[in-house]
Amino acid sequence: MRIAVLGAGGVGGYFGARLAAAGADVTLVARGRHLEAIRREGLLVRSALGDVRTAPDRVVGSVDELGPTDLVLVAVKLWDTEEVAKQLAPLVARGTAVLSLQNGVQKDTVLRRHLPERDIVGGACFIAAHIEEPGVVAHTGTLQKMAFGPYQADRRPLAEELLVACRAAGIEAEISDDIARVIWQKFVFLIGLSATTAAVRRPIGVIREDPRTRALLRDVMAETVAVARASGVALDEAFVDDRLAFVDTLPAAMTASMHHDLENGNRLELPWLSGGVADMAAELGIAAPRNQTIADVLAPYTLGTPRG
Template identity: 50%
Template sequence: MKIAVMGTGGVGGYFGARLQQAGHGVAFIARGRHLQALQRNGLSLKSPLGDAQLKVKAVEKPADAGAVDVVVFAVKLWDTESAAEQLRPLVGSNTFVIPFQNGVESIERLGAVLGRERVMGGAAYIAGRIAEPGVIVHTGQMARLRFGPVLAAQSKAAGSFLTACREAKIDAELVDDIVRVLWEKFVLLVALSATTAVTRKPIGAVRSDPDMRWLLEATMRETWEVGRKRGVALPEDFVARTLAFVDGLPHEMKPSMLGDLEAGGRLEAPWLSGAVARMARELGMEAAANRAVHAALKPYLNGSEVKAS
């Protein structure tokens, strides 16, 4: 299978490397010093599941990737529309784009640019980052992809990508209701990102303090309520089960948004807690906890020269 990775960070870099190791043709789209390092030295992957040093095809312009079957779309949420525009020359009548981003609006945002029929849905579960240009570091044992079609005509391509992932020994699942899967991840991610970013503490500190735990549950429950109001089939006991899952996470676990905040980088909050507050407002609901979190993070949304501490 021919695959392009749009956004060669922790998600795209890791899964793209595994697919290339299995013999699939992969083009990595990157920019800046990261691109230069990939072109000069290749991609270095450090992972508990196995290290790799790969000579890769790395390009800046998507058109230079050549014809591909699937685009693994893994850019930060603020770059979604601009990255989608760059993909236009690459996405032909037989090309499908699978966004593996945070949030629950990527299918619609990409579809508006590239055409709804070209975009599936996907969710990645991995802790990975660019440690330095050309180097991807994966921490922990989790490295999972869940994806699925949103239109019947996409089913064959989804099945082919599943086969490619399994050949690469990636823990991958083809799901029937990708919208529900995205919202399940969203309920968890919004709460983790909101509480750790606003407190500047890892999840272990958040869940063990009664007041911070209250905020964790409140942001989670609001997100669940908005999803249910929008017709997503989230189970009645989903908040309780998700809290139990959080209790089993490593004490020092930090979502990527807290890492971005600490580094003085841009934040995805407008598409996480900010999106929950916006969607709630559109439904005539109130999501006070998420709105408060988004307000508290607003001074940092576009990055800060002074790192948060």
């Protein structure tokens, strides 16, 4: 299987490097100083599960430089999804499949505007990783899981081949027959992690230990479950307590990529995370006051740290 990873940041860089270290044919697509560093020395992933480094010649600067590819793992920020879908259209026309590991629940909807449904494989990942410096990705804790599943049955063999590659690389992975539900389940957790760590500006350990921020964490996830249920997704109301219990198993230092972006003055995925929950809730005629407040508080930082 020839795999391209579009977006070699925390998520894409980690999974791409793990797959490559196990012998998979992986090409990273990166840009800027990160691209330059990888071209010099390869991509280094630092992890409690063991460090790995890719070969310097396994990176390109654009989709146009990719050769024949069976699967593209999309791991760019959500605001780039529309443009990325357009760039991938020629590859997909030649038989390439696309699997998004991005945050949010709207990503595949955006891909479908430009790519055939048959060629989109649903996916979600569970990991805390970020670019520590150009050419280096840091993995926090040991959680590193992928779940994926085709929306159409004739792409099942490709999913099975990816599963074999993931397991050979030591990546926890599974094929889901209801990947849309899995994506929403991940979204509930992600909203809790991203909303609270960004708003409080501290890792999850601080948030879950304080009674008031723990209540905030539960509330933002409960609102997300309510939006899922109102959208027709089969999530039980008690799922929020399942996720809260899961949060209690995480490393205290774990945080969200949105928190890292906020701390570094970068653009935020806020409109697709808590902002997206608030917008979807409004369209459905239900309340999401906690997510709305998070979106309002962080609004000035959406495009990066404001001047002045």
